[in-house]
Amino acid sequence: MKEMNKKKKLPASSPSMAFSPLKSFLLLLLLSFSPITLCSGASPAPAVGNISHVEFAQYFHSYYGQSFKVIKNAIDAKSYLLIQNTSRMAGRVKYCTSRIKSFIVPLSNFSVDTSAFPLSFLELLGQLGSLKAITSNSLSSECILKYYLEGSIQVVNANETQLLSQFPAHFVSKPGDELACNFALFLPAVENTPVQRAEWIKYLGAFYNMEARANSIFTAVKENYACLSTAASNRTTSPKPIAAWLQFNEGIWSFSKDPYKLEYVEAAGGENLDSSISKNTYNVSDPDDNEEFHAILCTLDVVIDETYVPEPETYKVSNFLANVYIEDHSCFAFLSNQSLWRYDKRIINSSTLDWYDGAISQPQLVLADLIEAFFPTGNYNTTYFRNIAKEEGIVNIVPEMCERDASTAMQPTLVRCNGSY
Template identity: 25%
Template sequence: MLFRINVIAVSLAALLAAAPAIANESGCVTKFDPSKDYFPDKVTTKYGAGFEISYNKNYKVIRNLVSDENYILVQCGTPAPADHPATDATSTQVGDWTKVFDVPAKKVALDSAPASAILELLGEQDSVGASYRFLEVTSPCMQKRLDGLPRIQQNFGTPKTKNSRRAILTPRVSYDLGDNVLDWTFTTYGMSDPYSVAVNPESATDMLGKAEWIKFIGAFYNREADANKLFEGIESRYACLQDHAKSTGLTKQTKTVGFARYNRVPNGTVTSWTVDQGQQWFVQGLADAGLTVHAGDVTGYSNVDSFHKAIGDWDVLIDMSTEPLKRGGATIPLWDNLVDGYQFNDNQKLRVVADNSIYRTDHISSVNNATDFNEHLQIQPDLLLADFIRIHAANDGTTEAIWHRNLPKQAPVSWLSADSCQNMADKVASASSGIGKCS
């Protein structure tokens, strides 16, 4: 169970490899035909993904609405469009950069955990030729891939830009690609350089909008047909799980979910407690499983009794705290840490404690402080919804969720490392949620 997500990536890649060849070019054009449509396979967005894409005969235009950047993807071997010039590499402007790349991609640098997950789903992990110095991932096979590759560094600077009154220092971040022959860097943030591509599923406002970032990266490889197939599978399973929640009556048996954390200062003292809000897409997914997020804004408490009163009617608590654990660089609390941090005791009548219904999203983690939740949840919302359904349906907590670790039941963390990547392609798995007939 705990290796499920990484196995899914391999098995889906195998299925795609067996599919008929895609119509979009897999290499460079040797003889340009200006009348030909070089991208007969296309993608479109249906949900609140955060990017837009349009097609011309030999180039694509992607607008990243999150990072405020434009990517002009030109079929290699064909001319770049004159009306979409790249922003000059020495420009001091911040935002609204236009970056021009040849596609399909050959070798890229990696500085994005969700991008790592998507590359594995598409079977393009071998295109990674370098990674950011401090990037950590949980996928065992991607860990193994990165182990033998160059690590690149970020450069920070403040070039001056002039206006009519004074020089302004403009923050600038770029990647030092050194002598590595790389097309670009898949990253998380918009960079003021010509070689970075921001991948932002975490900013999507809709659960399925997050999965549409598979289409985003697929476009950089001319893999639109495969990206559509992967997305349609996720979309179909998500709809099936929604129907399951309705048909089994879960959506009529609403439970309340809250997000909380305790705040510990360096000397070990817990000084306060905080009730957080859920992000829009997370709230949507919980609602689709019949779970309702607590009402109210982000609130801090300096008195533990007031905090306990605030969470007294919650059915499920999702813990957001950080706690050092002496294993690698991980910061993952155990149940004893939470008992101390939240000051739980036998005299309280807290429902979440009595029902063993306290979770963290670190069930699958690496010893270097990365969680699979931050990789795959961003682009596999069908499996996240399955987690929510399992949590809702459990009368006394569940240890069967993929990403949500039950702390009162002391469900163990599955620590992944590069050594776990053995015979993965031989394992038989599917993207089935294991719930009802949703497969």
């Protein structure tokens, strides 16, 4: 994660900074509630209607009162006070400090910085109809692209803070960018496991009073993921296939140690590269480095090549071999078994990968892809991964591929799982 920008201080005269001792006390009391704690000693049902419990995610927590809820974000150390629009508090309370911001919910008009925001969460919640502005037309969903081309969403400059302030909420996915009062941070990619990342649908759902739907979607995704993982663990193949994620950049090969990627390998029934291999980068121009790198490659059964290229559709197995700097690759089992993969199968305009969007909200599809990579059946069509050892190409996403009303909710794609898939 890039270094966080320094936060700007609001003027001391700002109304949002003016707290009486009573208000300060009430605010501290409000933020100290346990989940589902009510405002008073009485026990009426919360007016918010439905509630989300955080089960796995580590970087946010939710708390509920009678007419409000609080999302505590551990990434930016902010609390987002979500006040029901039907409550008396909605007309009297407004916070914008370094630690707390308030929003009136449910949101019906908002904007998004799309540089790193996975819009697929909004599709699953059915909230595209309320999305009024984005900061880039680099989209990775056929239905969002269709919705944009129909003129339902405008593009605004991400640096036009004053323009973006017209929206009740503007979501960003980069810490340090949430300085304006209506900016809120949404960053599921920071979590360490695929399921934790997917649970951030509950975070967004709270802004729209869509907890019930968020809970339902997450439960379906979580259970499908667990079923697929169990099915993969029941495979009789021994030993387990050894897999590694690696990339080439300016003459250096490096192995990825991202926790969620290592989790995917294990959940799919594979084995990660031995953790005792502490060296992580290898310079192909250094003979000793290159020899050691080739030795490691010879132990792998599956390779996922993450090398960045501006035009992914042009990247083939010949490019990989050229970067490896070796002519005799007969010891590479992943080549003889044709198991060299990339996650750039779904792409728009030759540059925008759905891997950074839809794959975050629906990890069960990624897991199913990897199970097919580790235990090939030949009868499963992968979603995000393509096998360049078999010269598989990309799927260019176009708006005509959208088969539903783009403003309606998208259903999660569940993979058949009954002991196999």
